[in-house]
Amino acid sequence: MTATIDSPFTERSTELLTAVLLGEDHHREHGFWRRLIATEPFRRPDRPTTGQRLRLAYDRLRALNDGLVHGLDGDVDDGLATGPDGGARLAADPRALAALHEWLGPVDPALTTVAGIHYNLFLGSLLDHDGPGRRDLSDFLRLRSTGTFLCTEVAHGNDAAAIETIARYDRARDGFVLHTPHAGAQKFMPNTSPAGGPKAGLVAARLLVDGADHGVFLFLVPLTDAERPLPGVRVRRLPARMGSPVDHCLTSFERVLVGRDALLAGDHGRIGDDGVFSSAVGNRRRRLLASIGRVTAGKISMSACAVGSARATLAVAVRYGVHRHVSGPRGTGQVPVMAHRSHHGPLVRAMATVFAMSLLHRRALDHWEAARGDAAETCREDAERLVAVAKGWITWQARSVIVECRERCGAQALLENNGMSALLTGVEGAITAEGDNLAIHAKAAAEMLLAAEPAGRAVPSGGEPGELSDPRFLVGLLAALERIWFDRAGRRMGSAPHGDPLARWNAASGPALRGVEAHAHRQAAEAFTDAAQRLPQGRAREQLTWLQRLFALDRIALGSGDLLAAGYMTPHQVRELPDAADRLIAALVDRLPELADAFALPAELLADWPIAGEGYVDAYDDPEAAWHRNGGGDLATVAAERRER
Template sequence: MTLLTMQKIALEAADGPQARPALTDGPCGLGLLQLVAGPASPAADEAQPTAAPLVAELMHQLFDPADRAPIHGRWRDLIARKEFRHVPGLTTAERTELSYRRLRLVNDTVVSAEQLARDPRQLAGLHEWTAASDGALCALASIHYNLFLGSLYDHDAREGLSPYTSMQRTGTFLCSELEHGNDAPALQTTAEFDRAGGGFVLNTPGPAAQKFMPNTSSTGGPKSAVVAARLVIDGEDHGVFLFLTPLSDEAGTLPGIRVRRLPDRIGNPVDHCLTSFDHVRLPREALLEADHGRLSDQGVLNSSMGNRRKRFLQSIARVTTGKLCMSAASVGASRAALSIAVRYAHHRHISGPRAGERVPLTAHRSHYGRLLKSLATAYAMTFLHRTVTDRWAAHTPENRVETERLVAIAKAWITWQGRTIMIECRERCGAQGLFPLNGLADLQLDAEGSVTAEGDNLPLWIKAAAEMVFGHRTERLDARPASPQGQDLSDLAFLRDLLAEVEGLWQTRACTALRQGRRGDPLGRWNAASSSGLEMVSAHARLQAADAFIAAIARTADPAARSLLQDLCRLFLLQEISHHTGDLLAAGHLSADHIHALPPAIDALLHALAEHLTPLVDAFDLPEEYLAAIPIAHSSYAMKVSDFLEASPN
């Protein structure tokens, strides 16, 4: 069964006879949402009671039952513990030390470090939940379990790993240098093969080659690193490989290694450092070997790959799983931010239109509408992340390149959307959101790290655009020639195919720019095409999110939950389409009547969805212990703040 067929089946199920008829015919047969008489229920004094079956079904779709206990349940329970509550008044050093202590609690929770490192679903789940509590912990866990241990397991290293799995030593990953980040294949650190001694000499040739990475300081105890360096044999550069390198012991940094802590960065603090090596001798077994590179006893490199760039990419293949982890962190943090902001919107009361009247923030569509739009995106982010994680976990050598590209595209879109959501949630909570105690301020700042980690988003999309300009084709669900006649803005298939048309339009522009560019000037030709190429990738990311959303709707058994998800998906798609109405009109895919009807259709959806704010965030399943420690997540938030100040030693 092809993907296109599965999508059609999903849409037919989504719009099946059990679905609630949320739309009625309006002008031009466009099916505008009927406005319900009377005020939306969130204008009531308090949030409405949660409908348990509805929330259970939504939760069922967000967290597959097969994964919920072994993956999500473990990490959810972990962040519910008191050790993961916000601690005020700590210095930067104390906050970093706290994150390392929490890392050891993570390790106590792990059944098997090897199993965790090898399972992208488990790793993603760890990031999805810990990001809501401690962004620095999330980064430390990502480095230790995915980049460090994962690299060891992906190569031939099998023995002597107990110091790392028991956390006697913390693992780090040193790839980027001061002058080489996204162009890491050009890094300058060298590991020269010493024929006489049988080992390697690891060296930093100059200031530009200092490793610019966390987390190599003495904080957290002894450390070892997987270091990316150029393998040099008899003066010949064989490209970048990984070398297992002890950095410190209980007494401090080892000889020949220089570690200088960098100034504080934004967000939860991680011990970022500059790390350099002065002719550090490493044993023969320090080289991490696999089929892409093995060194014979005679000092000859044997490789299944003749291309040095391919060998490098294989050496750092763990970065792809790292992209999934960064996406997961953004998904989890976004859901946490929305859970807090929606609860605050119900509890915060302001002056009403009549003298002496008090109404909650949810009485105002200008307030709850923004949260609903963010919720629609957060659901799309979650469904896309589930789909991409499953595809990466099941990838084959034949589809690896395509799947890696999808992981990269999703990482950029999800982390960018997450940052936007967290900014929105912070702003919706006003000055209260500026205080880390209320759970939002650090989330917003930590989002910047996810945007940059494991590859800056813009270069990731530039690479994807270059690969997709030629030879990529997105199919419509409706094979008939695109025409706006008789099409309805309530039709998910129609809206989804409009996104496909947007992708195709930008792809055509990119192809045209490349073909018309001046020969002999490849950079100039790409500069002319890159803007259109990036728009193509952006539309592709949103289309993949829409397909994942639609597939989730098709899996939803409960009619009420399915109807709610349909409306939420419509809101997501209408938002996305609204940015491209000019192009779609010019290309004949939308009519002027469609464009006129689009804003009221979005507004009507916001009205219809308003009463479901609470169940939509309750389905995120944040632990009550986590929410109980956040004052603005409660109706008695003013008293909660006062109680906290009374209990504070300051």
């Protein structure tokens, strides 16, 4: 097992793969955040209590914001425009928001949560609806007040159109009265307590004008000062959430009056000077979607957070696997644990998955950013659907990768100071945030099922016959699997009783959801192809193609029976799948350190995870122990010699 790879040739390959993962202009897109997390405020401190960790998250948020306002030390073009309105520039830049989550996620999941809410959901919504200049945002840009976002209620999560918090227009006072009518309408959202200083929130509430319900809109509402909730606002801390110190709360309102300008108005709805409501959008559901449009950027950010966390965890697991020695077969002495196929096989597969996650994330981000300027509504809908599919698949895959890496690192990875346990609980939050994964995949499945062409056999793009060594053929098989699952869903829906929409959906939902999963696999495999075509012939392209083939083979194996039955694969190819995957694992194992280096993780970040270092045993040393007296003993000498090796 090769521990390190050091040559100009492989350094160039690593740089090329970094550009594949982070973008060709990654120094500008990611440079600010990579430098930020390497600074002292973001190093791992010893903060044992939940309260101390929560204070640290807000302290870091201020350090981040100071960097946006004043820049970071050193004359470096990080590609992020800093200055007094640095926070607003960040909120208006979807790539910068994604990069924020990609790099902060592995460092501090709690910080990532409060930063994402403040800059994307809060500031971003204000800018989207009001445009620059309508409001004085200086308190929020200087973090004299932190922004929160209150949409989910105890009784309403994914069905946000049904939320029950009320905002009644008061003609006499020309303002809105916010009220929580019952326990189920309490807001069930993070960070609305006074922790970290004064807070203001964008509250999703049902707009009532003269008794008429016009749907859900956002209202800017001051929530707390530095010590307590403001009059009429009730905030209660929820029980501690697994792994997270964020101040998750129940928030309710007792006839809180806010001014006319509290409403985030726009074409989707406004109150005129005459007190009359008007809207260019006749559908209340579409008004809601216009109000909470920042949730799409939030989905992209959740994908980015999951990608960054999975990459960091895998990089640590690879390093630990090289440094940790165990007894080898009889007569061979000690070998790195990574030398065993049972150990490195799952990590090589995780590497293929993490590259797929990264490429799908960037593909979804590119499509969505392009669609934002497209006048065609169908283009925007397709891009938003890809964002939703990617968010669900990527965050689920991140959980699997982090669990696998944690297990490969044994008991030490359960300790908080080795970072993995916090990232596992952090990705659980991403799975639920901005729409529960199953719910958003179910919505995508229903849309894709209704849009599907009539059932019929598709022809793999690689042509017939195909070879398992041909990436084009493998991508074609993934496309065939997607078609098979949606055809099956269509047949099931057609056989269900007409006139019972729920029964029809229940009959189709299982295979339709498998179709969405297959769609994610195909999109990721196509993203591999696009990335490989941009690389010159050589080591980097070879490695990327191997990863693509391994990723595709593992997903094809799950549906090989269907592909065989439909005539897309031969019996010989089905039997060959495990051996083809194993050969790729054998070819890639010695490349794992090089591939992990392509993640471009700052040395300071890795230094904060003891098991990432070759001398990880030193983190557990006891300066008062016997081995430090009288020259130690035989076992201490053996340990020292092993470290030297």
